[in-house]
Amino acid sequence: MHATGLKxxxxxxxxxLEPLYECAACxxxxxxxxxxxxxxxxxxxxxxxKQDRIHLGEGETSLLSxxxxxxxxxxxxxxxxxxFMNPTGSFKDRPVAIGxxxxxxxxxxxxxxxxxxxxxASVSAYAARAGLEAIILVPESTPIExxxxxxxYGAKVIRVKGPYSNCFSxxxxxxxxxxxxxxxxxxxxxxxxxxxxxxxxxxxxQMKGFVPDVIYVPIGAGPLLIGIYRGYEEARHFHEGTKxxxxxxxxxTGNNPIATAFTLGESVVRxxxxxxxxxxxxxxxLVGYEKDGTYTLQIVNQSNGFVLDVSDARILEAQILLxxxxxxxxxxxxxxxxxxxxxxxxxxxxxxxxxxxxxxTGHGLKDMGNVRVASEVPTIENGMxxxxxxxxx
Ligand SMILES: [Zn+2]
Numbered sequence: 335m336h337a338t339g340l341k342x343x344x345x346x347x348x349x350x351l352e353p354l355y356e357c358a359a360c361x362x363x364x365x366x367x368x369x370x371x372x373x374x375x376x377x378x379x380x381x382x383x384k385q386d387r388i389h390l391g392e393g394e395t396s397l398l399s400x401x402x403x404x405x406x407x408x409x410x411x412x413x414x415x416x417x418f419m420n421p422t423g424s425f426k427d428r429p430v431a432i433g434x435x436x437x438x439x440x441x442x443x444x445x446x447x448x449x450x451x452x453x454x455a456s457v458s459a460y461a462a463r464a465g466l467e468a469i470i471l472v473p474e475s476t477p478i479e480x481x482x483x484x485x486x487y488g489a490k491v492i493r494v495k496g497p498y499s500n501c502f503s504x505x506x507x508x509x510x511x512x513x514x515x516x517x518x519x520x521x522x523x524x525x526x527x528x529x530x531x532x533x534x535x536x537x538x539x540q541m542k543g544f545v546p547d548v549i550y551v552p553i554g555a556g557p558l559l560i561g562i563y564r565g566y567e568e569a570r571h572f573h574e575g576t577k578x579x580x581x582x583x584x585x586x587t588g589n590n591p592i593a594t595a596f597t598l599g600e601s602v603v604r605x606x607x608x609x610x611x612x613x614x615x616x617x618x619x620l621v622g623y624e625k626d627g628t629y630t631l632q633i634v635n636q637s638n639g640f641v642l643d644v645s646d647a648r649i650l651e652a653q654i655l656l657x658x659x660x661x662x663x664x665x666x667x668x669x670x671x672x673x674x675x676x677x678x679x680x681x682x683x684x685x686x687x688x689x690x691x692x693x694x695t696g697h698g699l700k701d702m703g704n705v706r707v708a709s710e711v712p713t714i715e716n717g718m719x720x721x722x723x724x725x726x727x
Contacts, residue, residue, distance in 0.1 A: 335378070335380065335381070335382065335383040335384075336368045336369050336370070336372045336373045336378060336379055337351055337366050337367070337368050337379075337380070337381040338351075338367055338368060338369050339351060339366075339367050340352075340354060340364040340365065340366060340367065340524055341364065341365055341366075341367045342357035342359065342360060342362040342363070342364055343362060343363045343364070343365050343629055344357065344360055344362035344363070344625075344629075345357060345359055345360045345362055347359045347360070347362075348367070349364065351366075351381065352440075353436075353440050353442075353515060354524070355506075355516060355522050355523060355524075356522075361625075362625065363521050363524070363625060363626065363629055364524040365524055365527070365564075366381045366524055366525065366528050370568075370571055373572075374572075375572065376531075376535050376538075376565065376568035376569050376571070376572050377532070377535050379528075379531070379568055380432065380528055380529075380531075381432065381436065381525050381528055382432060382435045382436060382439065382525075386435055386438070386439060387431065387432075387435050388431060388434045388435045388438060388460055388463055388464045389431050389463075390421040390422075390427065390431070390459065390460065390463055391421055392420045392421055392427035392428050392431050393420070393427075393428055393532055393536065394536065395415065395416045395417055395419045395420060395536070396414075396416040396419055397413055397414070397415055397416070397536075397537065397540040397541070397691075398413065398414045398416060398660070398662070399411075399412070399413055399414075400412045400413065400414050400656075400659070400660045400662075402659045402660060403655065403656060403659040403660050403672075406655070406659055407675065407676060407679060408679065408686055409675075409679065409686045409687075409688070409690060410686060410687050410688075410689070411689045411690065412675075412690050412692070413541075413546070413689075413690065413691045413692075414660070414662060414691075414692055414694055415533060415536075415537060415691055415692070415693045415694065416662070416694050417533065417693055417694055417695050417696075418664055418665075418668060418694050418695065418696050418697040418698075419697075421459065422452075422455045422456045422459045422483070423452075423455070423483075423696060423697035423699065423700055424452035424453075424455070424456060424615075424695060424696040424697065424700065425452070425530075425533070425558055425693070425695045425696070426449075426452045426453045426455075426456035426457075426519055427456050427459075427460070428529035428530060428532050428533070429519050429526035429527060429528070429529035429530055429557065429561070430453065430456040430457050430459075430460050430517060430519065430526065430529070431460055431529060432525055432526055432528055432529035433445075433457075433460075433515075433517040433519070433523055433525055433526035433529070434457070434460040434461060434463070434464050434466065434517070435464075436515075436525045437464070437466060437515040437517070438464050438466070440515065442466065442513075442514065442515040443466060443467060444466060444467045444468070444469065444512075444514045444515070445457060445461055445466055445467070445468050445469070445514060445515045445516075445517050446468070446469045446470070446471070446505050446508060446509045446514045446515070446516055446517065446518075447468070447469075447470055447471070447505060447516070447517045447518045447519070448470075448471045448472075448498065448501035448502040448504070448505035448506075448518045449470060449471070449472055449501070449518070449519070450472065450473060450476060450480075450498050450554075450614045450615055450617060450618070451472060451476045451477060451480030451481070451484070451614060451615065451700065451701070452480065452615055452695070452696050452700065453517075453518070453519040454470045454472050454476070454480060454481075454484040454489070454491070455480055455483040455484045455487070455700075456519075457470060457489070457517050458470060458483075458484045458485075458486075458487035458488065458489035458491075459487045461487070461488075461489065462487045462488050462489075467490075468487075468488070468489035468490065469489065469490045469492070469505075469508070469514065470484055470489045470490065470491045470492070471492050471494050471501040471504055471505050472484070472491060472492070472493055472494070472501060473493070473494060473496070473497060473498045473500070473501055473614075473617075474493050474494065474495050474496070475614065475617075476493065476614060477614060477700065477701040477702070477703055478703075479699065479700050479701060479702060480700055480701065481493075483700070497607070497608065497609050497617070497619050497621070498554075498609070498617060498618050498619065499605070499607075499618070499619050499620065499621035499622060502518060502520065502522075502621075502622065502623065503621075503622055505518055506518070506522070519557060520554070520555040520557060520618070520623060520626050521555055521556070521557050521560070521623075521625075521626040521629065521630075522623070522626075526557070527557045527560060527561050527564075528561070529561070530557055530558045530560070530561020530562060530564075530565070531561045531562070531564050531565035531568065532565065533558070533561065533562050533565060533693065534561070534562045534563070534564070534565025534566045534568075534569060535565050535568070535569065537549075537562075537691060538565075538566070538569045538573075538576075543573065543576070544689075545566065545576060545577050545578070545579055546579050546688075546689045546690060546691045547579065547580060547684070547688035547689050547690065548579060548580045548581075548582050548639070548684050548688055548689075548690050548691075549562060549579045549580070549581055549582065549690075549691045549692075549693065550582045550584060550671040550672075550674055550675050550690065550691070550692040550693065551581065551582065551583060551584065551671065551693050551695075552583075552584045552585075552613070552615065552616050552667050552668060552670040552671050552674070552693075552695055553583040553584060553585060553592060553616060553630060553641070554585075554589075554615065554616040554617065554618030554620075555618050555620060555623070555626040555627065555630065556583060556592065556626060556627065556629070556630030556633075557626075558693065558695070559581050559583050559630060559633065559634070560629070560630060560633050562581070562693070563578070563579075563581050563633050563636075563637055566578050566579060578637060579637065579691075580637050580638050580639040580640075580684075581633065581634050581637040581639035582634075582639050582640055582641070582642075582674060582675075582678060582683075582684075583596075583630065583634050583639070583640075583641040583642075584616075584641075584642060584643070584644060584670045584671050584673070584674030585616060585641065585642070585643040585644075585670075586609075586611035586612075586613045586616055586617065586643060586644065586645075586646065586649065586670060587611070587643045587644060587645045587646070588609060588610035588611035588617075588646065589606050589609035589610065589611050589616065589617050589618070589619055590606070590643035591603050591604060591605055591606045591619065591620055591624075591627055592627045592630055592631050592634075592641050593641045593642055593643040595627070595628075595631055595641075596631060596634065596635075596640060596641040596642075597641075597642075601628070601631070601632070602624070602628050603620065603624050603627030603628045603630075603631055604624060605619050605620040605621040605622070605624045605627075606619035606620065606621075607619055607621055611646055611649075612646045612649070612650070612666050612703075612704045613646065613649055613666040613667040613669075613670050614666075614667060614701065615665065615666075615667030615668070615695065615696055615701075616667045616670060640678070640683055642674055642677055642678060642681070642683075644670055644673040644674050644676075644677055646666075648673040648676070648677070649666050649669050649670050649673045650666065650669070650704060650705075650706050651673070651706075652669040652670070652672040652673035652676065653665075653666060653669035653672075653698070653705065653706070654705075654706050654707075655672065656669060656672050657698070662694065663697070663698035663699070664694045664695070664696060664697060664698050665695075665696040665697060665698055665700050665701040666701060666704060667695060667696055667701075668694045668695040668696045671692040671693060671694065671695070672692055675690060675692055712724050
């Protein structure tokens, strides 16, 4: 616990720990502040006490070494942080577990979320676990696997025409007008973001205090990237001399507002009204909350990192490469991290001797529509001769 209040990341105005979503003074983003002197471990810095946590066993995900893929890409060391191994198959479970716990603490009966699918499934699952009602708005293009998973946990799911930003805006309006706790996992809810810090705390332990040179994170608005960087800053507070990693934010070429601002050297991010990419989890055009992108860019720059974008074709290629070389099957939005690593090596943004962690955000089973595998497999009747004909002698 040890949380003492909320603070605006832009103008530093402070607030008490309430269900707030933006700074009353400047409409800026809010973050949770802690009394670090009272804690003896960064893991204790969360806005909810341990006994009040709603959980489904999220966290403690595997960190896999990927020697075959590293060799193929020409780098010395590559580690995969497997966030798709969380209970609902994506990284969203950590932030949502914290958010739902806060909903219960605040006394809400209902929660709402705008999501491209992973947050949807997660909010629906954790709401069920806590006995709350969930309303979920998803873009029309959301993969059927994610919609059906969300329905299975019992949420009311509504498809909204147009890009993700339309869902975001409607969820915000309904949440405000009907006093429903908003668990949209952009940077809107200051409590959910805190759940992402645990990825850094775990990496710190799994790597025995060694900090990787670069961490690759696929980004829409960027709460995961921000959470991870914040987690390392906390680790440094408790372990003097700890360095901070460079953060690499990866976007899709058809939706690259943060990458564009980075490339142009601008400090303010402008929204993308019409995102076009098969990587639905990062197809967030930030319309109406461009400030999320601006803050993410600020953190990337602070870390001496970079933001780049990768084409859908490269994402699908990376998805199969990762599956074939390492036996790890992730959705396109997660494969974007691998595609980004490949591109940054070509562009010499990192060295082949750098230690690299790629955060794999969502499971491959969640979005099967575009996977580049054979559309049909051979069917035989029964005979050995026919089988040998197919598999070869
Ligand atoms: Zn402010």
